[in-house]
Amino acid sequence: MNLIRDKKIGFIGTGNLAQAIISGLLESDTVRKDQIFASNRSEKRLDRVAEKFGIRNFATNEEVVDSCEIIFIATKPQDLFDAVEPIAPSFDESKTVISLAAGIRLETLQKTLPNVRNLVRVMANIPIRIGKSVIGFCTAEEAVLVDDKIRTLLSPLGYVVKAKDDEMLSAITVSAASGTGFIFELMTYWADWIKDYGFSDEEAYHIALETFLGAAMLAKESKTKILDLLDQVASKKGVTHAGLDSMRELDIERALRISFEKALLRDKELGR
Ligand SMILES: NC(=O)c1ccc[n+]([C@@H]2O[C@H](COP(=O)([O-])OP(=O)(O)OC[C@H]3O[C@@H](n4cnc5c(N)ncnc54)[C@H](OP(=O)(O)O)[C@@H]3O)[C@@H](O)[C@H]2O)c1
Missing domain, CATH: 3.40.50.720 (NAD(P)-binding Rossmann-like Domain)
Known part of the structure; x- marks a missing residue:
């Protein structure tokens, strides 16, 4: 029907x-x-x-x-x-x-x-x-x-x-709607860093863009869990592993969670 x-x-x-x-x-x-x-x-x-x-x-x-x-x-x-x-x-x-x-x-x-x-x-x-x-x-x-x-x-x-209710919808607002903005911000970090090593604005833009796009598309098309893909790119004592260790030491996840919660608070304020 x-x-x-x-x-x-x-x-x-x-x-x-x-x-x-x-x-x-x-x-x-x-x-x-x-x-x-x-x-x-x-x-x-x-x-x-x-x-x-x-x-x-x-x-x-x-x-x-x-x-x-x-x-x-x-x-x-x-x-x-x-x-x-x-x-x-x-x-x-x-x-x-x-x-x-x-x-x-x-x-x-x-x-x-x-x-x-x-x-x-x-x-x-x-x-x-x-x-x-x-x-x-x-x-x-x-x-x-x-x-x-x-x-x-x-x-x-x-x-x-x-979403079961407004609260869950607010979480989607932050994660996906604001989240798109957060991803754009991260993409600028990628591009700015690689420019320091001599790549042009345009090259840096494409490197950042294709890295995000390729990772997302691979995750989607391979239907592999993201944690398993992470294992595949991060061999012990390798280059990626060193970067990930540093990210974990710096507690990037916590910093992002705080930012998500701040955005959620703002969504609640605006909804009042
Ligand atoms: N754009 C996005 O990607 C996006 C994403 C998530 C959520 N939203 C939500 O979607 C809603 C619409 O956003 P938008 O970006 O599409 O806004 P928009 O481009 O400003 O469109 C709003 C439209 O509503 C019309 N309008 C205003 N008052 C009206 C009335 N009394 N009667 C009939 N029409 C009226 C406006 O007419 P005029 O031509 O006179 O201005 C305008 O065409 C918002 O509530 C926003 O929070 C948008």
Whole structure:
């Protein structure tokens, strides 16, 4: 049974994330363009996006809600309440509502849209632009039959994983969404170090990039546990081993864990 094929899918807000999702859904043939409906605050952007993807646009958010069974709320968090509060009664029990807004907890969404049972929070990261996202989701306790729908909809855009609650979703935010930023930072350390040995900016960039990419792809394609791969590259008394020993002595893991926890605290502060 296809859970999505006969459904109308709406987007309130047609910014960067909405466009990445629409693009992924169409390219992967998960949905047809005649299933997608959208509204946006500025008409200009809405028209541009509607033309780009060949989807239907509506002048108001309410029309999207009235017309669709599955509705993505894709505004910035600070705009979410303006977008949906005035039309809350239009969101009835039949709707599945997916909030993409970072930091707005399920409990707050439930208070804003009290008629909706099938309420979902989704957290994606920026590689969603190339279909390589980590996508976490959590659902309201009352939600029924939504998990498979969410997986069918979002799997073409990356690895989809369910979080039990907002706390776990915050951990995904730090690990995968902020985590992408942390990896970029580490890549700059790699590139800067190798430049000290005479490589050009461009060469250093490629060395860093291909090292990260190659390691991740090998781990994925060989289906070998990362610890086993680590054993394979780090022979006793060898070069890699010496570097790893130093990393462990310096307790890099602890330093990173502290940074993750700091980011998590900030996520909690912003969610209040
Ligand atoms: N981009 C990412 O990679 C990413 C990753 C993780 C999470 N997120 C989350 O995804 C959400 C969207 O982020 P984004 O980067 O896509 O933001 P964005 O590019 O700024 O898009 C937000 C869109 O919402 C529209 N909007 C604002 N108020 C509205 C209203 N009252 N009614 C209808 N549309 C309205 C804006 O219209 P205008 O054209 O008038 O500005 C804009 O097109 C955020 O909550 C963010 O936390 C994004």
